Amino acid sequence: MKAVETTAPAPAVAARPRRPARRGRAVAAAVTAAALLAAVPLVLGAYPVSMMTRMLAFAVLVLSVDLLTGITGMPTLGQAAYFGVGAYTAALVGVHLTSDGAVQVAAALLAGLAAAAVTGWIAVRAHGIVFLMLTLAIGESVHQLADTWSLVGGGNGLAGMPPVSVLGTALPAAGFVYWWVLAVAAAAFAVVALVARSPYGRTLRGIRDNEARMRALGYRPGPAKFGVFCLAGAVAAVGGALWAAQVRFVSPGDLGFEVAALALLSVVIGGSGTLWGPCLGAALVLLVRDNLSAHVGGHGALVLGAVFVAVVFTMPRGLAGLARRPRRTEARS
Amino acid sequence: MTDLLTVSGLRAGYAGGTVLDGVDLTVPAGSVVALLGRNGVGKTTFVHTVMGMLRPYSGSVRLGGRELAGAPAHVVARAGAAIVPQGRRVFAPLTVEENLQIAAPRRGGPWTVERVYELMPRLAERRANRGDQLSGGEQQMLAIGRVLLRAPRLLLLDEPSDGLAPAVVDQIAGVLERLCAEGISAVLVEQDLHLAFRLADKVAVMRKGRIVHRGPTAEFRSDRRRAHALLGVA
Ligand SMILES: Nc1ncnc2c1ncn2[C@@H]1O[C@H](COP(=O)(O)OP(=O)(O)OP(=O)(O)O)[C@@H](O)[C@H]1O
Ligand SMILES: [Mg+2]
Numbered sequence: 413m414k415a416v417e418t419t420a421p422a423p424a425v426a427a428r429p430r431r432p433a434r435r436g437r438a439v440a441a442a443v444t445a446a447a448l449l450a451a452v453p454l455v456l457g458a459y460p461v462s463m464m465t466r467m468l469a470f471a472v473l474v475l476s477v478d479l480l481t482g483i484t485g486m487p488t489l490g491q492a493a494y495f496g497v498g499a500y501t502a503a504l505v506g507v508h509l510t511s512d513g514a515v516q517v518a519a520a521l522l523a524g525l526a527a528a529a530v531t532g533w534i535a536v537r538a539h540g541i542v543f544l545m546l547t548l549a550i551g552e553s554v555h556q557l558a559d560t561w562s563l564v565g566g567g568n569g570l571a572g573m574p575p576v577s578v579l580g581t582a583l584p585a586a587g588f589v590y591w592w593v594l595a596v597a598a599a600a601f602a603v604v605a606l607v608a609r610s611p612y613g614r615t616l617r618g619i620r621d622n623e624a625r626m627r628a629l630g631y632r633p634g635p636a637k638f639g640v641f642c643l644a645g646a647v648a649a650v651g652g653a654l655w656a657a658q659v660r661f662v663s664p665g666d667l668g669f670e671v672a673a674l675a676l677l678s679v680v681i682g683g684s685g686t687l688w689g690p691c692l693g694a695a696l697v698l699l700v701r702d703n704l705s706a707h708v709g710g711h712g713a714l715v716l717g718a719v720f721v722a723v724v725f726t727m728p729r730g731l732a733g734l735a736r737r738p739r740r741t742e743a744r745s
Numbered sequence: 746m747t748d749l750l751t752v753s754g755l756r757a758g759y760a761g762g763t764v765l766d767g768v769d770l771t772v773p774a775g776s777v778v779a780l781l782g783r784n785g786v787g788k789t790t791f792v793h794t795v796m797g798m799l800r801p802y803s804g805s806v807r808l809g810g811r812e813l814a815g816a817p818a819h820v821v822a823r824a825g826a827a828i829v830p831q832g833r834r835v836f837a838p839l840t841v842e843e844n845l846q847i848a849a850p851r852r853g854g855p856w857t858v859e860r861v862y863e864l865m866p867r868l869a870e871r872r873a874n875r876g877d878q879l880s881g882g883e884q885q886m887l888a889i890g891r892v893l894l895r896a897p898r899l900l901l902l903d904e905p906s907d908g909l910a911p912a913v914v915d916q917i918a919g920v921l922e923r924l925c926a927e928g929i930s931a932v933l934v935e936q937d938l939h940l941a942f943r944l945a946d947k948v949a950v951m952r953k954g955r956i957v958h959r960g961p962t963a964e965f966r967s968d969r970r971r972a973h974a975l976l977g978v979a
Contacts, residue, residue, distance in 0.1 A: 611851070614839070618847045621836045628796055628830075629848050630822035630895055 442605075442688075446598050453587030463702065464695075465590045465658040468597045471694040472651030473671075474678040475604050475687060476644040481676065482685030483608050484640050485620025489672045490535070490547030493554035494524045494645040496667025498652025500564050503662045506573040513576040513583075513592055517653045524649020525642055527554075532641035536634065539623075551672050558664040569663030576657040593654045600650050605687055607643065616640055617685075674701065677716060681723045683730025692731050749774040749930045750795070750826075750899055755804035755814070757794040764790045766954035767804070772899065775928040779935055779945035779962070783977055786951045788934045789831055792901040795932070796828045797821035808899060827897035831904045831934075833884040835891070837877035841868055844876055844887055848894040861890035865920060882913035889920060900924075900931040906940050918943055938976075942966055950975045 449468075453461050473495045480486045498520035505516045535546045559567050575582050576589060583589050607613050618626045619633050626633055656662050665671075674697050682693025700715050727733050750772040758764040764787040772778050782788050793799040795806055797818040806814040808824050816824075836844050845858045845868075862869035865886045871879060879887065885905055892900065905921070906914040918940050925931070925944055935941040941948070941962075948965040950958040958965070958975055965972060 611846070614843055614847045617839060617843075618836055621838060622834060624798060624818070625830075625834055625836070626847075627818040628798060628822055628828050629891070630819050632819045 442601075445688075446594075449594055450591065453590050458587075461587055461590050462658060463698075465593050466655065466702075467695045467698050468590075468593050469651050469654035469658060470675070470678075470698050471691040472597050472600050472654060473648050474675050474682075474690045474694040475601060476647035476651065477675045478679045478682075478684060478687055478690040479604055479608070479640060479644045479647065481679050482687075482690070483613065483620065484616040484637065486536075486637065486641075487544050487676065488547040488644075489544060489669070489676060490531075490550040491644065491648045491675055492667045492669070492672035493531075493551045494528055494648035495652040495655070495671065495675075496554055496558060496662075496664075497527045497645075498524045498649025499656040499662045499666055500558065500570060500652075501649070502653035502656040503570045503573045503660075504564070506576070506656070506660075507570070511574045511577045511582065512580075513578045513596075513657055516576065516657065517596055517650055520649045520653035520656075521646045524652070525646040527649070528642045528645020529638075532638055532645065536637040536641050548669070548672075551667070551669060555664055555668050558667060565663075567664060569661055569665075571661045573656060573660040573662075575660070589658055593657060596650065596654055600647055601687070601691070604643075604647060608687060612636070612639075674698075674716070677720055681719065681730055683727075683732025686730070686732035689730050689732025696731075747774050748772065749809060750932070751805070751807040752795060753805045755791070755794060755801055755806065757790060757799055757801040757804075759790075759799075763802070764954055765794060765801070765804075768951070768954065768956055770932075770949055770956055770959070772930055772932060774930055776946040777925055777929075777931045777933055777944050778947045778949055779933045779941035780949050780951060781935065781938070781941060781976055782951035784936075787954045788951055789903055791951070792828060792903050792932060792934060795821070796826055796901060798828075822895065825896075825898035826901060827892035827895050827899070828901040829885075829888045829892055829903060829905060831907060833881070833888045835876040835879070835884050835887045838875060840873055840875055841879070841883075841887055842872045844891055845894060848891040850895065854894070854896040856893045856896055858894070861893060864893075864923065865890055867916075880913075881909050882916060885909065885913075885917055886920065889917075893924075898930060900929060901934075902931055903934045904936060905933075906935060906937040914940060938972075 452464055473491060476494070477488060477491045480488045480491070501520045501523040502516040505519045509515070531550045535543060535550065538546050558564055564570050576592065577583060578592050583592060615626070615631060615636050619636060623633050655666065678693035678697045679690040681696060682691065683689030697716060700719065704715060723730060748771045752768055752770045755765050755768040756763060768791060770778065780788055780791065790799065794801050797813065797816050797820060801814050804814060805812060808821070808826055811824055813821050813824055836847065839847065842858065845861055849858055867883060868886055868890060871883055876884065876887065889905070902921070905917050909917065914937060921944055933941060933945055945962050948958070948960060948962050949956050952975070
């Protein structure tokens with residue numbers, strides 16, 4: 413096709429309004445949040461710090477769920493499986509090979525990637541509720557495997573993981589493990605955020621919005637969905653490795669249905685598709701499950717259910733929606 | 746003149762039912778064929794089937810000499826066809842700019858986002874707005890701009906005037922006229938005869954899943970009684 417000869421001069425298109433400013437604000441917010449989080453061990457005691465370490469690891473799992481559910485529109489109940497693959501891989505490496513945290517994270521990442529590639533091959537062909545059911549089946553299968561396989565301790569779990577070391581130095585105190593977990597979690601967040609903003613991320617959001625339309629524009633949704641499924645598997649596995657680094661004991665309960673459901677719940681509570689909102693959701697969900705639960709007579713699940721209902725009715729965009737300024741008149745005709 | 750699109754004996758429908766019952770239609774390169782017909786005769790089904798969004802039962806769809814019947818939409822899209830769907834269907838949560846960028850090929854092509862803005866300055870003004878904040882006319886422009894970025898050889902326009910005020914239809918017509926002037930080929934599905942006559946070189950009328958009339962636009966316009974009989978309108 414030839415160029416259209418425009419007779420009128422090109423309109424004075426204002427140089428990209430607001431975009432760089434908005435990106436600058438986002439980066440500034442991320443850096444501030446990271447700095448505040450880094451200061452936590454200097455202020456809080458050992459127990460809250462270990463609690464927050466687990467929140468960070470869980471947030472990485474939730475991040476992978478948001479990548480699939482919020483960005484790509486593939487609601488999943490299977491991410492706990494890859495989280496578990498990562499946790500077990502890291503623990504096995506820790507017990508049998510090395511206490512080096514970086515090696516454990518790298519091994520977990522590769523294992524999660526491989527597990528997601530094998531299972532996602534089939535899963536991404538399904539849509540909607542069928543996809544959800546397939547991911548649920550994947551999660552349950554991996555849970556069963558962990559529960560029965562003696563090599564990984566079966567139902568007793570895998571214990572005896574030595575403290576993680578970084579750059580050859582063991583990290584005995586909770587604060588140091590926290591910093592290590594924070595650093596890796598921040599890197600995972602940065603990677604996922606960059607992917608979400610890239611042209612590939614735009615393609616994924618297009619698929620979420622209207623897969624047939626993307627196809628008609630010449631895209632093959634299949635490979636794009638498979639790619640993001642593998643990436644999400646790797647991210648979830650990194651979260652698992654971080655969880656193992658803190659807890660140093662991995663059991664089938666860490667990759668059960670409850671974990672997958674809580675991860676999805678965190679995404680909804682936090683505001684799906686925003687990445688940072690679900691991370692806040694993750695912290696809130698773990699806080700309720702592990703701490704408040706004791707104060708309400710063990711009815712943590714009930715409290716979470718109530719929080720869920722309240723959020724769905726009062727904040728359709730989740731916690732992230734609260735940060736958004738009210739939109740001005742939405743012109744429609 | 747060589748034919749860009751040649752459809753013959755195309756049969757298609759939904760869940761075993763037949764909507765298209767042997768459609769034959771050709772679009773010569775560089776020309777616009779208006780596809781007319783009453784509501785529900787199968788015009789949308791036809792463009793969807795050509796685009797590969799619906800699998801035909803039988804028949805042939807040749808684009809630039811290549812047989813594409815039964816090929817999936819992304820293959821048809823890569824072969825050079827592009828659809829501007831009825832009801833627009835822009836990506837509602839994405840901004841105007843993102844809607845365009847999503848279609849922009851990485852390697853570049855004859856169309857860039859900036860060129861689309863030149864063609865339709867209204868879109869440039871609304872570039873930071875979300876798809877669902879646009880007026881119907883703006884959504885139509887966005888839907889057109891989006892497919893231009895795929896550098897199509899053949900446009901399938903499904904009722905671009907649908908639900909738009911006359912003044913807005915006029916703007917859309919101006920945009921399409923500029924594209925026609927540079928020789929784009931198109932199938933234009935329309936109920937608005939003014940728009941169809943303004944843009945099309947040829948007219949085809951569909952009824953009950955078949956083409957019951959085809960001929961030059963001027964000839965069709967001149968015989969009002971036949972047009973009335975075919976379309977049930979004046
Ligand atoms: N997805 C579908 N499933 C089943 N039947 C369908 C579907 N889409 C259309 N139909 C039926 O196929 C027939 C042709 O519909 P189609 O949308 O192609 O008509 P059209 O000529 O585009 O009409 P309009 O002018 O109203 O857009 C109609 O009887 C319609 O009810
Ligand atoms: Mg139609």
